[in-house]
Amino acid sequence: MVKKFSSKIFLVLLTVVVLLTTSIIYFSYRTIEQNFYDSLIEELTTHNTILSPIVREYLIKEDKLGLRKLINGYSDNINARITVMDIEGFVLAESKNDSKTMDNHSNRPEVKGAILGKISVAERYSFTLNETMIYVAMPVKNGEVTVGVIRTSFFNSKFNLLMEQLLTDMVSISAIVIFFALLIILVFSRNITKPLHQLSLAASRVASGDFNTKVKMRGKDEISELSLSFNNMTKRIKKLFDKVTSQKEELDALIYTIQEGLVLLKKNGQIVLFNEAFKKIAGKTNISGYNIDNVLDSNELKKIIKDAKKKHLPQTREIQINNSFYLVSSNILSTKDEIVLLFHNINEIKKFEEIKKDFVINVSHELRTPLTAIKGFVETIEEDIPHDQKYYLSIISRHTERLIRIVNDLLILSELEEESMSLDISEVDMKDMFDYSIKLFEFKLKDKDLALNYEPDEEIPLIEADRYRIEQVVINLLENAIKYTDEGKIDIRLTSNLTHLTFEISDTGLGIPKEDQSRIFERFYIVDKSRSRKVGGTGLGLSIVKHIIATHNGQIFLESDRGLGTKFTVTLPITQPD
Numbered sequence: 001m002v003k004k005f006s007s008k009i010f011l012v013l014l015t016v017v018v019l020l021t022t023s024i025i026y027f028s029y030r031t032i033e034q035n036f037y038d039s040l041i042e043e044l045t046t047h048n049t050i051l052s053p054i055v056r057e058y059l060i061k062e063d064k065l066g067l068r069k070l071i072n073g074y075s076d077n078i079n080a081r082i083t084v085m086d087i088e089g090f091v092l093a094e095s096k097n098d099s100k101t102m103d104n105h106s107n108r109p110e111v112k113g114a115i116l117g118k119i120s121v122a123e124r125y126s127f128t129l130n131e132t133m134i135y136v137a138m139p140v141k142n143g144e145v146t147v148g149v150i151r152t153s154f155f156n157s158k159f160n161l162l163m164e165q166l167l168t169d170m171v172s173i174s175a176i177v178i179f180f181a182l183l184i185i186l187v188f189s190r191n192i193t194k195p196l197h198q199l200s201l202a203a204s205r206v207a208s209g210d211f212n213t214k215v216k217m218r219g220k221d222e223i224s225e226l227s228l229s230f231n232n233m234t235k236r237i238k239k240l241f242d243k244v245t246s247q248k249e250e251l252d253a254l255i256y257t258i259q260e261g262l263v264l265l266k267k268n269g270q271i272v273l274f275n276e277a278f279k280k281i282a283g284k285t286n287i288s289g290y291n292i293d294n295v296l297d298s299n300e301l302k303k304i305i306k307d308a309k310k311k312h313l314p315q316t317r318e319i320q321i322n323n324s325f326y327l328v329s330s331n332i333l334s335t336k337d338e339i340v341l342l343f344h345n346i347n348e349i350k351k352f353e354e355i356k357k358d359f360v361i362n363v364s365h366e367l368r369t370p371l372t373a374i375k376g377f378v379e380t381i382e383e384d385i386p387h388d389q390k391y392y393l394s395i396i397s398r399h400t401e402r403l404i405r406i407v408n409d410l411l412i413l414s415e416l417e418e419e420s421m422s423l424d425i426s427e428v429d430m431k432d433m434f435d436y437s438i439k440l441f442e443f444k445l446k447d448k449d450l451a452l453n454y455e456p457d458e459e460i461p462l463i464e465a466d467r468y469r470i471e472q473v474v475i476n477l478l479e480n481a482i483k484y485t486d487e488g489k490i491d492i493r494l495t496s497n498l499t500h501l502t503f504e505i506s507d508t509g510l511g512i513p514k515e516d517q518s519r520i521f522e523r524f525y526i527v528d529k530s531r532s533r534k535v536g537g538t539g540l541g542l543s544i545v546k547h548i549i550a551t552h553n554g555q556i557f558l559e560s561d562r563g564l565g566t567k568f569t570v571t572l573p574i575t576q577p578d
Contacts (some may be wrong), residue, residue, distance in 0.1 A: 010141055013185040021181075023172045029170060033163055037134075040159065040170035043119055044152040045138035047078055048119075051150055055084055056140050059092075059148045067093040075153075078578070081133070083151040084140075087115055092148070114149040123156065127437045132156035176253075179302045206234055261326070261343030269305065272338065281321065281343055296321060301341075304330050308339050318346070323446045327350075423466040423551060425576060430494060430501060431460050438492075442483050445490075456494035463501050464576040477568050478540045485509030486566070501574055506567035512560040520558060521546040553577065 050073060058067040067084060075082045075095030084093040089106025091099040105111045113120025114137035122135045205213040214231050255262055261278035263271060269291045279285060282295045300319035308315050308330040315330040327344040355553040390574065439452060445452055481490050489506030495502050511522060521542050549556050553573050560566035 010185055013188070014182065016182045017178060017185070023176055025167075025170050025174050029163075029167055032166060036162070037159070040134065040154055041136055043135070044080065045119060046152050046561045047074075047080065047152045048083075048136060048138040050142050051082070051152075052138060056142055056147060057085075059086070059140060059511070060142065064092055064319065069100070072096050078152075081153045081155075083153070085111060085149045085151070085255055087146055087148060089149075089462060091113070100514060108135075108137075110135040110151060111149055113137065113144065114139045116150070117146055126153075134159065165279065206237070208550060212238075212350055260345070261341075263292070263341050263343075265305070265339040265341065267337045267339075268411050269293060271295065278343065278362075281324075281326070283322070301328065304328055304341070305339060308332055423469065423576075425464050426467060427459075427462040428465045428467045430437070430470075430503065433457050433474060434492060434494065434503075437471065437478055441478055441482055448481065448486065449490035450485060450487070452492070453489060454494075456492075457496060460494055460496055460501065463572055463574045465552055465572065466548075470552070470572075473545050473548050473570065474503075476545050477570075480541060481505055481507040481509065481566070484566070496574070499574060500571050502569065502571045504567060504569045506559075506565060508565040511562045511564045512558070513562045513568055517558055517560065 020179075052072075054070060058064075058070065070095040071082045072085060072095050082093075082095045083091060083105070085091050085105050089104045089108075089111055091102040091105060093099055093103060106115070108122070109115065109118040109124070110122040117139050119139075120135075120137045122137075124132065125137070126133045132155075133153045134150055135153045135154055139146045140148040140150050213234060228390055244306070255273070255275045258275055259277055261281045262273075262275045263278045264273035267270055270290060271287055271290050273285060279287065284295060287295050292305070298319055298321055300317065303316050304317050304319070309332070312332050312334070317328055319328050321325055325346045327346050329342045329344070331340050333340060434454065434456070438452065478490075485507040486509065490508075491504070491506045493504040546556060549570060549572070555571045555575065557569040557571075559564070559569070
């Protein structure tokens with residue numbers, strides 16, 4: 001590559017020198033030729049001017065013999081041809097030929113001009129001498145009257161011979177100049193390309209991984225400075241490379257030792273990086289470069305990747321792969337638009353959840369019978385004991401009722417969490433359901449002096465849902481709104497579009513603080529525990545509501561703040577997917 005560069009420099013400089021030299025020769029030659037031509041014309045004109053007064057005397061005397069002697073003698077001294085003619089164009093004297101044998105020259109262009117009183121110049125072929133000549137003709141005047149014409153001329157061949165000699169000399173000099181210029185260019189190009197060749201070789205060694213390469217240059221020119229910068233750059237690259245190598249080794253060791261499965265994907269799903277834990281999850285050894293769909297066939301995983309690409313936000317979801325449960329976290333590397341997936345095995349957690357669920361179900365079933373018995377015996381005893389002792393039985397009865405509600409809610413929640421649970425889907429009229437549910441709470445609304453504003457749209461379509469479950473949602477939300485509102489009103493709105501039905505239940509009650517809103521749907525989570533015990537809350541109602549809505553492919557949203565009331569918005573699909 002350096003040789004090519006050296007050749008380019010040599011050719012470019014050679015071209016510049018040749019072009020400059022050729023241009024100088026051409027323009028110099030043209031200028032010298034024009035100047036010489038102009039000087040020749042001026043010299044011939046001068047001879048005419050000198051001879052004109054003398055020729056005039058001879059013409060007045062009509063001394064042709066003396067005129068011829070004058071012309072011949074002067075012609076020999078100036079090495080030029082001289083011709084004298086009368087105003088009729090007849091030749092009276094000629095230095096190179098016998099004037100008696102010559103034709104009339106009145107039709108010659110230069111003679112025509114001179115007869116008219118002007119100095120005339122012409123370059124043409126001479127039929128007398130059979131050669132091209134350069135002519136200068138001048139009128140010979142006696143006062144204001146033209147009495148004849150004097151013409152001096154020079155052989156064009158001599159002029160051309162002089163120009164050819166001049167051109168030969170100029171070309172010879174230029175050839176010598178170009179030769180020495182070639183030597184200088186050759187030395188100059190080698191002085192430039194030699195250090196560049198060394199730099200190129202050093203760069204190749206650095207590219208191959210030899211960071212100990214150094215370039216030594218003498219002098220203080222730009223190339224020496226470039227060599228010094230190259231050495232500093234190589235030194236810095238070595239440090240950075242060592243640092244990156246060390247960090248990569250640490251990162252590889254860290255990724256290898258992570259117990260969770262880790263995989264890095266390109267935008268198209270191709271696997272770029274993975275650890276040993278992910279290989280075990282995939283159950284394959286050679287997966288580098290494969291598409292994730294060919295390694296793990298999971299619709300849930302495909303959805304996670306799709307959502308990560310679409311939303312460009314971290315995603316966390318529970319999926320099942322080969323009878324094992326994983327909590328999969330995804331994130332987007334915005335610099336390369338790549339996806340990182342982390343697989344956390346939650347089999348043990350799922351086992352504990354199953355144990356806990358079984359325990360809750362078993363305990364709930366076991367508690368239901370004795371609690372029902374206690375309630376029955378308390379009601380029986382209440383009829384027989386004195387009035388002053390009924391106070392203690394009422395406390396027992398109230399707490400027994402609360403325990404029964406908790407047990408019933410736990411059983412409902414456990415049933416909803418069962419994956420095998422199916423919904424009894426039918427067409428449900430939500431207008432009718434709200435009319436029925438509102439009537440259930442008329443007494444409580446009147447008892448607390450609360451206003452209820454119910455605003456359904458005129459056209460509300462029937463939806464596909466489990467009537468019993470959706471009724472639980474409506475009753476639960478209405479009961480909470482009344483329970484935690486001491487004064488003001490409750491608003492219910494019912495709207496729909498082409499695909500979804502939406503209802504809002506808002507109140508002017510206590511409200512839910514911002515810090516509690518993220519946990520409001522958790523089991524047994526109670527914002528105001530003292531008030532909840534007072535009104536009989538179990539902390540399971542909203543958890544049940546959320547599960548029912550989720551099983552119907554719907555969504556629930558919360559808007560609230562302390563002291564400003566609460567609004568729950570529920571969106572349900574009009575048609576359930578198959």
